[in-house]
Amino acid sequence: MADWGPVIVAVVLFVLLTPGLLFQIPGNNRAVEFGNMQTSGASIVVHAIVFSGLITIFLVAIGVHIYAAKI
Template sequence: MGDWGPVLIAVVLFVLLSPGLLFQLPGRGRVIEFGNMHTSAASIIVHTIIYFGLITIFLVVIGVHIHTG
């Protein structure tokens, strides 16, 4: 039986937290911009920190597991 929880959570968070796809924090003209499809070095670092925090909460603290088979 495979544990697909970490894989699924990581992929979903990676897609949702891609800078510029849904939102960009910090934006170019404002603090937050939605759906602008642009990115910057600062937003990549901020989104990386948010990703690391959420993946740690979901996988280590909560312990999400999805078993198949």
């Protein structure tokens, strides 16, 4: 059985935390902008830090595991 927990958590967080898709911190004109589909170097760094913090919490502290059974 393969542990798919880290893969699924990483993919979901990557999609949700893509700068400019749902929100962008810091925004180009404001602190937080929603759905502007633009990005900057600062927002990439902030989103990378948030991503690494959340993935550490989910995988190390909580220990998310999803096992796929063979059919």
